Every structure is written in structure tokens, then in C-alpha cells.
Amino acid sequence: MSENTANDSLVDMFIYETSQNTEQLEQIILNTEAAGSFAEKSINEIFRIMHTIKGSAAMMSYVNISTTAHRVEDLFYYIRENPGAKYNCSDISDLILSCMDYINKEIDRIRSGSESQENDCALLVDRIEKTLNATKNGAITEEIETKTESALVINKYKAVIFFEQGCEMENIRAYSIILALNEFTDKVTYEPADIIDNDETAKQIRTNGFIIHIETEKTYDELFAILKQTTFLRDMELTDENKPAPADNEQKQIQNVDPIVKVEKSDVKSEKDEDNDKSAKDYHQQPQSIISVGVSKLDKLMDLMGEIVIAEAMVVENPDLAGCELTNFRKAAVHLRKILLEMQDMVMSLRLVPLATTFQKMHRIVRDMSKKLGKDVRLQLIGEDTDVDKNIIEHISDPLIHLVRNSIDHGIESMEDRIKAGKQPYGTVTLEAQNAGSDVLIFVSDDGRGLDKEKILSKARKNDLIHKLETELTEKDIYNMIYLPGFSTNESVTEYSGRGVGMDVVMQNITSVGGSVSVDSVEGKGMTVMLKIPLTVAIIDGMNIGVGNARFTIPITAIRESFKPLKKNIFKDTSGNEFIMVRGECLAIMRLHSQWDIETKVTELDDGILIIIEQDDRKRCIFADALIGRQQVVVKTLPQYLKGIKNLECLSGCTLLGDGSISQILDTRWLVNADINTKEIEI
């Protein structure tokens, strides 16, 4: 059991790190591609990332990933070592991006536990090698002299390595040196040879040292530097076997000096190492101030936070305390509440992550699509440092991809059309995020051709999607039709869109986190889609209301106002539906008690209270007995069992009140859209 979990966490860590690395790499590639060539800094960075991926994949024995990464590393090794080499930047970018795709896919496979795809890996490796060769050939004229020179000089070295006393597992440490050496040469022999299989060799290494014979193009100093990086290195002797005794005096010195001097020397070395360590530490200082925590732990913490908020209310508002004079208790209670509120904010903020990574991903989509479709599209990001809940990020990633794709495919015209229309030849897609109270607004806009009202209408007619008189449809109604399932105005299905899924996926994903979608469009100028998403979904600010014995909670964000109605403002239509005039606006009234047959004494509208609910620009009045009070409530989902019996769309969850009773959280979207006052309970 414990072994398994340890392994699992390793795999988790690997997946996490590798996906971070691939994301980072993708970013670098996209940036460099825009610049037209690889800067030295980014080459080093790419090299470093590929190296990390290779290393950790090899450690986890994901052979395909490590081979792919290894080849990419080779390619960039060549580019790094030959600064003059000519290469086709865009080809290489394509290649690297497809490698990233492959690695990401492999990671998905690891996650789902399915088999890895060896064929793809072989294909990629093949492609990389071809590119590498092409690059080499392209550069060969310039490189030829230096190359032949360096290729001919193969130096032979002998190294004897001693590890620090008591570092244990010398054979394994020795093997890691061999692995490091194998990266640039395969001509390595060592004694003792069976270090991996035979643990006894550890003793041997302890007494005799670990002896390696190396043939490589590298110079003495380079090799020395590589070997010096070995951890727990106590002493090392490196001899150049090509130039035997005379030339290397440093070498001689070490051999001839007595042990004390030797120790001194190694001390100097370790000091040097420390310096290296220090610089390395400086480099790593920042990442170390961050720790990564499992999301499940944060979820648990959030749950507990919810519980403690309820528990606090249970204590402070305990019915046993009613009517008591408790000055000191109240003081302490206020203090407690203050701390709890602060803690709650803190817990929430733990789960907040900036939208930046999600936004950055779009660069890739824009790039790929504009290449494929032959359009010149630029992506503009605004406010990507806006923070949203981790849960929400997961839900908006797909919708954003769909929206951006839609904008590029449907919205942005071809270059000729754009020039004809007197616009810039390149199209622009803008992603903008901003905080608005307890919501996050995300705008996806383009400067393309906008939505074609006529086209939408005719399509809607064809698919029988119009349920109103056409003259009654507002512009907004028409635009919002594109979110109906099976709706696509694009005549032909392209690789990216046109199948009519997509927009309704956007709708579903966003509504599932309690958000809303609205569209605006100006013909010929472009369209904007606005996603409105609550900052966090687990704790909401709610207004508790009472109807008979039942308690309901309405999200405060949906409440416009509440008031005692005057009888003269209320009227009925022929079928008995009730309406009220509020400042010239006519609103329908939904009586919660008759909606669900709840027994209550308050049935006269002027005895109870009316609450105006607004959602998605629709308004409606809700009639309840009384307001109970405003409270931060923890949303709990309804039991799955009940959802299986009936789709409880009228409720978005439930919550516990201070006295331990349950309050039902009304779904505001349902409130403004549901059929009113159907006496029999609908199934």
C-alpha cells in the first residue's frame, strides 16, 4: 500500500513538473518564433527544460518521453554549440511544438493508465533527426573546418573518483556519473564493471576508487568540470591518456603530494563547490518560497472552513442563549467572527490562481490556426493577472478555446476581404479579464465580420428553434441562439469548427460553475462574448428567506431589491397570473408557497415581501413570507441520489443555517425562467 502511494505521488509530481515545463517551453517557442530566431538565452532555457524532462522521464522509466526529449536536446545542443549554424526557425518551432503535444499526450496516457504510443515517438525522433541533419548540412560549409578538426581529436582520459566517507551506496552514485558521461559519449568503460547488480562493489569503490576510461571530444577542462559536479565527491584524479606523464603537471602534483595536502586540495575544491552551490541557491531562492499542495487537501480545508463557519453560527446563535445578558460573550464572539472571516478569505485565496496560464495557452491555438487557415491573427491579452478559483480555471479553459477558435474561424475574414473592407490586414482577437465585485468578467472579442443576424434566423427557422414571434425577438435573443445545441452558421465543417457543438459546450461549462454568457455583435465590426463567472462557488453571500416552515437562500448578487408591495400596483391577467408595476416596469410574480404547495399563513401579497430577482437581464418578483437575514453560506450539493430521481433544477444546492436546519439555495436562472404557478407538481 505505502509503496503504491509513494509511487503515485512521484507520478503526480512528474506529471505536474513535466506539464509545467512543457507549458513554459511552448511559451518560449512562441516568443522566439515571433522574433524569428532563437536567442542564446532561450536556447539555453529550452535545453535546460528538455534536459529536466528527459531526466525525470528516465527516472520514472517513461522511455518514449525521455527519448523524444533526448533528441530535442541533441538538436538544441547542436544549435547551441554552433552559434553560426543556419536553421529554419519556423520548422524547428513546429517540430518542438509537436514534440510538446506528444509529451502532453503521453502524460495524459500516464494519467489514465493507458499504453504509450511508440509509433508516434519513433516518427517524431525520425523527424528530429532529419531536421538535425538538415541543419547540420545547411551549416556544413561554414562549419566544415572546425568540425573536422574537432571530430578528429578524440581524447582519452582516465578518471579515478573517491566519494566522501560514509556517503553510502557508492555503486549507485558511480552509476549516475556514468549516466552523465553517456550523454555526450558512449565510449566509457569503468571498473568495477558490475556496479549496478553487485552491491559489494560499493566497498571496492570505497577502497580503490571508481576508475573510468573515457573517450570524448571534450577537452580536459570541460570533462573536469562535468565530473566535479558529482555529489559527495571527496577526491578525483583525471589523467589525459593521450598526453602521458609530462604535460599535465597538475595531475602529477596530486599524485605526488602527501595525504595532508590532498585533503587541503579537496577542501579548496569543496569551498569552490560551496560557491557554486550558493549561486545555485540564489537562482532557486524564489521557487523555494512556494510549495505545491494537493488540490484535494485544499478542498478538504475549504470544506472544514465551511463547517467552522456554520459551527460558529451554531454556538453564537444558540437558542439556549436567547434572552441572556452576555456582554463578554458577545465581545468574544465578535472577535471570533473577525478571525474566521479573515481565515476564510485566506483559505479562499489559497485556491486562487491567475488566469495567465490559461490565457497563454491561447497563443498556441491562435498560432496553429492562423497558420492552417492562412489568416494573420494576433492575440491580445489584457488583465491576465486576474485571479480566479482553481475549480473555475478548469471549467473555463475549454470554453475559451472554443470561443477563440470560433472567432478566428468564423469571425476574422480572410486577408483580402479585410483589405477590401478597409480594415487592418491582420485580425485581432482580444482576451480580457477583469474583476467586478464577486464576479470575474472575461471578454473574448474579435474585429472580424460579426454575427449575421439573417443567417442565424434562417438557420433557426430551418431547425425549428424559434418559439416566439419573430418580430418579438430582440437582437440579443437572436445572438444568443448560437448557444443552442446543434447550431452552427458555418456552411462547411472545418477542422476547427462548424459541427455545431462548441457554443453549447461553452454555455454548459460556464453555467455549471454558476456563470453566464452573453454575446454582443456589430455587423462588420466584430463580436464580443462576455463570460461572467463568480469568483468562487463554494461560499456565497446569500439572503435567507422564509416561506412557512421552509427556508430558502437566494444569492445576494441576483437580488435587486425587496419591498412590501402596495395592493393597487398588483393586477392579474385573464389566466390568473399576477403582475406588479415597479417604476413603470411590469414584473411577473412567483409565489413560492403556491409554486411548491408550502403551507403558510402569509398568502396576501401585502403581508409578505416581494424580492426582485435579476439574472441574464430577466427580472421577476418572488413572493416570500419574510426576509430572515443575510449570511455567508456554504453551498452543499444535493445528494446524488435525489438528482437521479428528479432533475432538481430549481435548486442549485443547499446549505446549513446557524440552528442546524437546512436551507435550499434557489437557482436564480430557474427563478426567472420557470413556468409560474403550475398548481400540479411538474415531473
Place this chain on the structure above:
Amino acid sequence: MNRTLAPELVEMEEDTQYGRYLTFNLGTEYYGLEIKYVTEIIGMQLITTLPGLPAYIKGIINLRGRIIPVMDVRLRFDKEQLEYNDRICIIVACFDGVDIGLIVDRVSEVLTIPDADIVPPPEINKTSNKFIKGIGKVGNEVKLLLDYQKLIDHDDILAIITD
């Protein structure tokens, strides 16, 4: 050490639970529910009704922060509902991760009924006895052994409603 012990323990636990039934009564009839489904027995709670559910689903309760649906077993069996008082019990049962509270008149005892003492229910017509898996003989009495799966299944209800 732990690894080798664990399966045995699980087996033992299953063994001790096998053939054991929690018996309760609705009026004059005694029923048995396999003990492995039972999590705990609680007194009557404040039940929050939800709109639009079948009548036998009384609503939800708050069990120490957990929201659990409750079913009135009397209504499930088309019997008359009893007035809820302090003596009425809720059996909290869990099957396949689905928690549910069962409202019964009174819980009596836990009995071991060997397989040999269980006979299949007589078939009268297709719809009758669908909740009963077998009839257990204990001394001179019989206990109706419930098929928990059928009890919480709601396909039949949907069928009735759509009729």
C-alpha cells in the same frame, strides 16, 4: 506486517457480518436489512422537504454536516404514513457510496439468520413482493428480508409517474 494482515481482517469483518440482519417493524410486520448496509441508527430529525419529489422521499436531513436524503419506508410500501414522534427511528444506510435514511416505526434487534432458514418469497403476481428478497424464519416468527437495491431503485417510480 500490515499488508499481510489487512485482507484477513476484512474477511473476518465480512464473516462476522454475513447472515446478520437488523430487524425493524412497520406495524405488525417485521423486516430485516442486511447489517452491512447499516451505518447508524438515529432518532427523528428535522426533515427539509424538497419540491417535486415522490411522496416516499420525505426530503433531506443534516447529519453532522452531511446532507442525506430520507425515505419513508411505509410510504415506499404503499402503507399509511404514521405520525412522526420521538419513537420513530431513521436507519442510516449506505450502499455503493449512496447514503440514505430510512424512516421505520421501530428498530428491534440484530439477528443472525443462516441461509438454510431463508426461503424465497412466494410469487403471487409480477409486481408483488418486489422489495423482498427472501423470508427468514426465526423461531416462530418470520422476518421479511429486504432487497436493498430494489428499495432505493427508483426506475419503477418513474414508470408509475409517467403512466
